[in-house]
Amino acid sequence: MLDSLATSDQYSVDRDRYRSPEQFAREMQAIFHENWVYLCHASEIPAPGDFRRVDVGGIPLIVVRQDDGSIKGLFNRCAHRGTTVCEATRGNAERFVCPYHGWAYKRDGRNQAPSLPKRYANWKDRKGKTDLAAAHTVQEYRGFIFGVMNRAPAQPLEDWLAGAKKVLDVWIDSMADGDHTQICLAPDSQFSRFRGNWKLQCENSVDAYHGEFVHGIYFRQLFKELEAAGQLKKDGLFSSLPPSAVNLGNGHSALLHVPLGKSYDSLDMRIPMIPDGKETLDRLISEVPADEVNIWKERASIAPFNMGIFPNLVILGTQTRRIIPQSPTDTISEYQVILHKNPPSSAVNELRLRYQEQFYGPYGLAAVDDLVVFERTTDGLGAPRPAPVLLNRGTGQGTTDENGWESGDITDEIPQRAFQSQVAQLLDQAA
Amino acid sequence: MPTPPKNTADQALLQSVTAFLYQEAKYLDALDYDSWLGLFTEDARYWIPLKRDAKDHAAELNHAYDNLLMLRLRAERKSTPDGWGQQPPPATSRVIGNIEVAQQTDGTVQAECTFICWQWYRGKTGSMGGRLFYTLEPAGDSWKIRFKKVQLPAPEVITGADGVMY
Ligand code: FES
Ligand SMILES: [Fe+2]
Numbered sequence: 001m002l003d004s005l006a007t008s009d010q011y012s013v014d015r016d017r018y019r020s021p022e023q024f025a026r027e028m029q030a031i032f033h034e035n036w037v038y039l040c041h042a043s044e045i046p047a048p049g050d051f052r053r054v055d056v057g058g059i060p061l062i063v064v065r066q067d068d069g070s071i072k073g074l075f076n077r078c079a080h081r082g083t084t085v086c087e088a089t090r091g092n093a094e095r096f097v098c099p100y101h102g103w104a105y106k107r108d109g110r111n112q113a114p115s116l117p118k119r120y121a122n123w124k125d126r127k128g129k130t131d132l133a134a135a136h137t138v139q140e141y142r143g144f145i146f147g148v149m150n151r152a153p154a155q156p157l158e159d160w161l162a163g164a165k166k167v168l169d170v171w172i173d174s175m176a177d178g179d180h181t182q183i184c185l186a187p188d189s190q191f192s193r194f195r196g197n198w199k200l201q202c203e204n205s206v207d208a209y210h211g212e213f214v215h216g217i218y219f220r221q222l223f224k225e226l227e228a229a230g231q232l233k234k235d236g237l238f239s240s241l242p243p244s245a246v247n248l249g250n251g252h253s254a255l256l257h258v259p260l261g262k263s264y265d266s267l268d269m270r271i272p273m274i275p276d277g278k279e280t281l282d283r284l285i286s287e288v289p290a291d292e293v294n295i296w297k298e299r300a301s302i303a304p305f306n307m308g309i310f311p312n313l314v315i316l317g318t319q320t321r322r323i324i325p326q327s328p329t330d331t332i333s334e335y336q337v338i339l340h341k342n343p344p345s346s347a348v349n350e351l352r353l354r355y356q357e358q359f360y361g362p363y364g365l366a367a368v369d370d371l372v373v374f375e376r377t378t379d380g381l382g383a384p385r386p387a388p389v390l391l392n393r394g395t396g397q398g399t400t401d402e403n404g405w406e407s408g409d410i411t412d413e414i415p416q417r418a419f420q421s422q423v424a425q426l427l428d429q430a431a
Numbered sequence: 432m433p434t435p436p437k438n439t440a441d442q443a444l445l446q447s448v449t450a451f452l453y454q455e456a457k458y459l460d461a462l463d464y465d466s467w468l469g470l471f472t473e474d475a476r477y478w479i480p481l482k483r484d485a486k487d488h489a490a491e492l493n494h495a496y497d498n499l500l501m502l503r504l505r506a507e508r509k510s511t512p513d514g515w516g517q518q519p520p521p522a523t524s525r526v527i528g529n530i531e532v533a534q535q536t537d538g539t540v541q542a543e544c545t546f547i548c549w550q551w552y553r554g555k556t557g558s559m560g561g562r563l564f565y566t567l568e569p570a571g572d573s574w575k576i577r578f579k580k581v582q583l584p585a586p587e588v589i590t591g592a593d594g595v596m597y
Contacts, residue, residue: 186492188482188492190492190494214515221507273501273504275476275497353492356492357494361494362494363494365504
């Protein structure tokens with residue numbers, strides 16, 4: 001078993017991990033249907049009846065806020081013949097009505113009676129059997145809603161989150177003074193789609209090795225504008241504190257741009273390329289209380305880490321990134337900008353939105369280049385040799401950091417090994 | 432609100448703007464970004480909203496809300512060997528039509544038109560359509576673009592890496 005070599009300098013995975021339909025089917029079941037997956041953010045469904053429609057490894061799901069404030073994950077499949085009962089991506093619904101024969105479901109999933117009920121002889125006895133099915137478990141951790149579709153969770157959510165819980169805690173505390181309800185997602189999403197396996201996006205989102213190569217043009221442009229603005233720092237671009245790559249356990253991992261909990265003010269470096277950047281920053285400075293300017297400059301900028309929460313959520317830059325597998329070589333990613341609910345100046349969120357547009361969106365200057373690399377990887381893996389795919393950078397050179405996490409140079413393939421080991425472990429357990 | 436021409440002055444204006452928009456489309460199809468960028472004023476804005484009913488470019492997420500610098504950076508990617516998403520750049524062929532113009536009292540002109548753009552990118556053909564909105568400033572015997580909005584019919588679903596500019 002290749003994955004038992006997690007600490008060896010031979011760590012590698014078979015190319016079939018990125019190509020095989022059998023592998024993909026096993027992954028959807030073992031990883032997306034039987035373990036914790038990210039569903040959506042609490043700020044997307046604040047009020048009773050608010051829903052968000054998502055795809056969970058091929059299961060169409062409606063995440064709905066209930067009248068008592070709890071959250072349900074309803075399978076978007078009519079109990080009659082299977083038609084979806086919800087088409088909108090987001091909205092508010094009293095009921096979900098099937099377009100085919102008109103069966104109607106309350107927002108808790110209950111079906112009161114079939115339409116034209118007279119031809120159903122024993123209808124009354126079948127009560128409850130024609131409700132929408134629901135995900136086994138849906139649970140929130142500080143705004144992030146996760147669920148397990150088809151069975152009781154093997155671990156409580158907080159145990160499953162492992163080290164990711166600590167990173168989330170530290171970040172939410174610094175972003176929102178501990179009040180996670182002050183963090184929300186922008187109401188609209190950007191999407192990207194590429195011809196490649198979903199794990200390529202997961203691995204890439206926590207890969208610092210590629211930045212200089214895939215995004216060389218972006219950084220050259222950035223440095224040029226910084227130089228023109230007289231802002232090019234010599235000692236590290238954003239911070240002189242050491243960055244690292246860490247294994248957070250259970251497949252979660254992070255690139256820490258600065259040690260966890262340290263301040264990371266990278267906003268000044270973003271300003272020269274942002275349209276109206278200078279004016280917007282000046283407005284932020286004039287509208288925010290003087291003793292909070294540094295805090296809000298940091299909050300207007302990017303997260304101090306890229307974190308992959310296994311299997312399908314990444315928090316990086318200005319955004320959450322949800323990875324939505326479609327087939328072994330077809331993947332959609334959804335990007336949502338993380339915003340502040342009540343910032344002291346509208347400039348805070350504007351700067352976050354502008355950076356998202358500039359770097360990540362489908363018209364951004366950088367993340368589109370990753371998509372092309374994924375497609376070229378898909379093509380390249382058509383060749384059977386040299387097998388297998390190497391993920392061994394930095395093996396044998398890691399240390400344990402002050403949080404007890406396996407840690408290494410930020411360009412080490414620690415996150416990729418953590419991720420792939422978890423994939424292998426869940427598939428082994430399911431086998 | 433631009434309307435179809437009603438008199439000869441309107442006709443002349445329409446003819447002049449039409450020639451300008453055809454020229455712009457030709458530059459874009461030819462990947463001649465230096466010439467294309469030359470059509471914009473120094474303080475120009477180029478907007479691709481994310482939503483059909485977008486109102487506030489500042490408070491909402493856009494696909495693009497560019498100043499001239501951002502447009503230049505985009506253009507540069509198309510001629511850089513490691514601008515991976517643009518190597519090779521998409522090939523396009525576009526048709527501009529239904530052009531309407533309206534003279535404003537400050538000397539600028541509001542123009543609208545539709546476009547259909549056939550495109551080829553990384554081995555696949557596709558197409559995009561939409562509506563373009565312009566604020567044009569007189570410049571010699573022609574025009575410069577002070578503001579341009581690209582209204583795509585279903586902008587939410589833009590997913591590729593082609594980065595085609597409309
Ligand atoms: S399939 Fe839904 S009512 Fe028939
Ligand atoms: Fe990247």
